[in-house]
Amino acid sequence: MIEFPLGSEMFGIWNWADAAIRIVIVVLVMTIVAMYLIYGERKIVARFQQRLGPTRTGPAGLLQSFADAVKLISKEDIRPDGADRWVFEFAPYATFIPVFMTLCVLPFAADWGVRNLPLGMFFVFAVLGLNIVGVMMAGLGSGNKFALIGGVRAAAQMISYEIPLVLSLLSVSMIAGTLDLNEFAAKQGDYPFVILQPLAFIIFVTAMLSELHRAPFDIPVAESEIVGGYFVEYSGIRWSMFMLTEYAALWSFSVFGGIVFLGGWNFPMGNEWGWGWQLALTFIKSALFIFFIFWVRSTVPRLRIDQLMTFCWKILLPLSLVQVVANGFILVYDGPYWLLSLTSGVGAILLIAIIINRAFRRRTATTSLVGAYRGAQVSAQ
Amino acid sequence: MATEVLWWIFAVAIVATAAGVVFSRSVIHSAICLILSLAGVGAIYAFLMVEFLALTQFLIYGGAVTVLILLALMLTRVGATGLPDKVTGAQAPFAALVGLGLMATLIGVAVGTKWPNDIDDAPTNIPVEQISEVLFRDYGAPFVIASVVLLVALVGAIILARQEEGE
Numbered sequence: 001m002i003e004f005p006l007g008s009e010m011f012g013i014w015n016w017a018d019a020a021i022r023i024v025i026v027v028l029v030m031t032i033v034a035m036y037l038i039y040g041e042r043k044i045v046a047r048f049q050q051r052l053g054p055t056r057t058g059p060a061g062l063l064q065s066f067a068d069a070v071k072l073i074s075k076e077d078i079r080p081d082g083a084d085r086w087v088f089e090f091a092p093y094a095t096f097i098p099v100f101m102t103l104c105v106l107p108f109a110a111d112w113g114v115r116n117l118p119l120g121m122f123f124v125f126a127v128l129g130l131n132i133v134g135v136m137m138a139g140l141g142s143g144n145k146f147a148l149i150g151g152v153r154a155a156a157q158m159i160s161y162e163i164p165l166v167l168s169l170l171s172v173s174m175i176a177g178t179l180d181l182n183e184f185a186a187k188q189g190d191y192p193f194v195i196l197q198p199l200a201f202i203i204f205v206t207a208m209l210s211e212l213h214r215a216p217f218d219i220p221v222a223e224s225e226i227v228g229g230y231f232v233e234y235s236g237i238r239w240s241m242f243m244l245t246e247y248a249a250l251w252s253f254s255v256f257g258g259i260v261f262l263g264g265w266n267f268p269m270g271n272e273w274g275w276g277w278q279l280a281l282t283f284i285k286s287a288l289f290i291f292f293i294f295w296v297r298s299t300v301p302r303l304r305i306d307q308l309m310t311f312c313w314k315i316l317l318p319l320s321l322v323q324v325v326a327n328g329f330i331l332v333y334d335g336p337y338w339l340l341s342l343t344s345g346v347g348a349i350l351l352i353a354i355i356i357n358r359a360f361r362r363r364t365a366t367t368s369l370v371g372a373y374r375g376a377q378v379s380a381q
Numbered sequence: 382m383a384t385e386v387l388w389w390i391f392a393v394a395i396v397a398t399a400a401g402v403v404f405s406r407s408v409i410h411s412a413i414c415l416i417l418s419l420a421g422v423g424a425i426y427a428f429l430m431v432e433f434l435a436l437t438q439f440l441i442y443g444g445a446v447t448v449l450i451l452l453a454l455m456l457t458r459v460g461a462t463g464l465p466d467k468v469t470g471a472q473a474p475f476a477a478l479v480g481l482g483l484m485a486t487l488i489g490v491a492v493g494t495k496w497p498n499d500i501d502d503a504p505t506n507i508p509v510e511q512i513s514e515v516l517f518r519d520y521g522a523p524f525v526i527a528s529v530v531l532l533v534a535l536v537g538a539i540i541l542a543r544q545e546e547g548e
Binding site: 084086087117118119122123125126127129130133137140141179 | 443
């Protein structure tokens with residue numbers, strides 16, 4: 001792992017050993033978390049749909065993911081004839097590397113991460129951009145039209161939603177006055193930043209759903225439209241690599257959001273009660289995020305691509321820009337912190353009002369292609 | 382010592398992938414080689430401990446530009462994975478001349494210039510706060526003007542790309 005602080009010990013052997021041990025710990029925890037997230041998603045979504053979910057393998061189905069993993073590893077690794085060999089085979093790893101690098105800079109407890117960078121948040125932005133490359137490799141290399149469409153959709157969606165995501169995080173880091181993720185959590189001992197920036201929090205959660213391709217933004221991986229999107233041709237170990245990446249990304253985004261908005265390891269009482277409670281806080285907050293994501297998935301139907309893009313460019317982007325400008329004015333003229341809460345709260349209420357208004361707005365005329373076609377047919381008769 | 386070994390590994394990797402960009406028969410392979418090459422340059426920046434430049438390299442070149450290249454590839458070419466494209470044409474000698482000339486100029490300038498702060502060939506790390514001070518306070522107006530230029534280009538691109546109903 002790359003480490004930035006100045007000093008001659010940067011490439012020393014102990015530094016490498018230390019980093020290696022930390023990486024192994026994080027990767028092991030990540031794998032187990034990803035396995036139980038798959039189990040948890042199946043259980044929670046099943047409960048939302050009045051089913052039981054997995055119950056057979058182990059007590060209450062707790063070993064289901066391990067059984068699935070064994071099955072997936074022993075499955076034949078099929079490569080389609082029309083696929084571009086190297087692009088196809090390396091795409092799962094290319095999607096995994098950015099997620100793994102994000103995990104390497106997150107502080108899970110006070111001063112404990114693989115490495116804490118002074119520019120941690122900027123590092124996360126930079127690495128998130130690389131995430132698209134693996135998806136595009138899978139989409140282009142599969143030699144499959146559905147995979148290609150899925151890849152294009154994923155790229156368009158991720159590029160679009162990265163802008164409100166970064167702007168909302170920027171408005172928080174303006175208040176924190178730092179890009180260091182550990183310091184971010186350290187500054188939230190009294191209250192989490194979500195109180196100061198509710199609008200940024202809502203924008204972050206929305207953009208996060210989109211970056212992770214979770215419902216209602218799961219257009220690139222829509223089973224009923226493009227039979228699974230960019231990883232349609234994958235099977236066995238490579239497919240499970242995509243699954244691992246997806247759930248690891250879910251977890252790392254949740255931990256990241258917890259650190260930036262909900263106080264990370266520090267709120268409440270993180271400094272007083274020691275590292276055990278700090279770790280517990282990190283996991284509780286990420287679990288809250290993840291439960292919310294599963295809840296949204298089982299509640300909200302999938303959007304269309306034009307609704308998705310309209311929402312991003314016409315609503316989220318202007319609101320997040322206005323928030324950055326308002327924060328700038330308040331912070332430069334040393335305004336009180338309640339003013340930040342007030343402006344951001346008004347913005348949050350406005351955003352929710354816009355969403356509710358759009359949801360309940362009655363369409364007066366059909367503008368869809370099918371509707372226009374049928375209308376033309378009727379008038380021709 | 383370890384730094385030099387790593388430097389040589391990355392230097393070879395950058396040159397190899399850069400050659401891959403030029404000589405690869407498939408445009409997709411070229412684009413992926415370009416991503417790898419640019420990411421390698423970012424890693425070299427990281428070894429030089431200029432962290433801001435390294436992350437900017439990852440963010441701008443590693444992510445955004447290459448994605449735009451991939452999108453452009455998909456929008457313009459049909460069957461890009463299939464048949465190998467012809468890489469040489471009548472203009473090849475001139476292209477080689479321009480490429481070699483540019484390379485010679487860049488290497489000459491980079492080696493020949495006495496860079497500020499270059500005392501004993503040790504990299505100097507400028508903290509990001511100082512960069513932002515210069516960017517947003519000392520040169521605030523040029524920064525804003527540059528962003529306006531970019532915005533105009535963006536709006537122009539949308540106008541060019543947009544197809545009105547009935548056109």
